Amino acid sequence: MSSDFYTSSILPYAGIIIKICRAYTDSQEDFEDYYQEVCLQIWRCHKNFRGQSEWSTWIYRLSLNVCLTLLKKKKRADKSKSSKSQFDLYEENTAFADESLNQLYLAIRQLSELDRGVILLYLDEKSYQEIADITGTNANNIGVRIMRIKERLKKLLDEKIN
Numbered sequence: 546m547s548s549d550f551y552t553s554s555i556l557p558y559a560g561i562i563i564k565i566c567r568a569y570t571d572s573q574e575d576f577e578d579y580y581q582e583v584c585l586q587i588w589r590c591h592k593n594f595r596g597q598s599e600w601s602t603w604i605y606r607l608s609l610n611v612c613l614t615l616l617k618k619k620k621r622a623d624k625s626k627s628s629k630s631q632f633d634l635y636e637e638n639t640a641f642a643d644e645s646l647n648q649l650y651l652a653i654r655q656l657s658e659l660d661r662g663v664i665l666l667y668l669d670e671k672s673y674q675e676i677a678d679i680t681g682t683n684a685n686n687i688g689v690r691i692m693r694i695k696e697r698l699k700k701l702l703d704e705k706i707n
Contacts, residue, residue: 554591555584558604561669565605568653568661569612575619583611598678605671605679609662616658652701656694663687664694 555562566579586607594603653661659680666676673691677684 550588550591551584554600555587558601561601561604562608564665564669565608565612565662567650568665569616569658571654579612579615582615583608586611602675602679605666606681609679613658613662648702648705649698651705652698655701656697660690660694660697663690664698667691667694 562580562583566576566583570576570579587604590607594600598606653664656664659682662680663676663682666679671679673687674684676682676687682690
């Protein structure tokens with residue numbers, strides 16, 4: 546990958562990639578692997594970008610797809626699950642100095658794979674249509690899905706506090 550391409554086409558969108566990778570990983574090592582794989586796939590597939598959406602939208606979609614694919618591969622490889630909860634696993638590898646942000650990511654990791662992507666896009670203030678385009682779902686259902694996700698997150702955060 547040329548440093549020019551990385552600097553001009555990936556680095557400005559690193560925040561997007563980091564958020565998505567962080568939501569789908571439970572360790573720093575996995576996060577770094579996912580981030581690297583997303584960057585590699587952006588470089589490999591950038592010629593397939595047809596300009597039918599914004600570059601950032603394409604980055605979101607590709608990042609989500611890469612993370613979901615890697616997560617599925619990892620789940621297949623990890624047939625034997627640990628007795629630890631997702632919260633316990635992630636607490637060992639907190640990524641942010643701000644405890645409330647760590648708690649939010651812990652709760653987001655409890656959501657389904659699609660819901661994680663939807664809420665991350667919502668938190669980045671994407672429109673319902675943009676979220677639908679990125680996730681490959683219907684824009685009419687996004688509002689309802691977001692409302693349900695917020696309720697689920699509130700419940701998860703309340704349980705963690707109590």
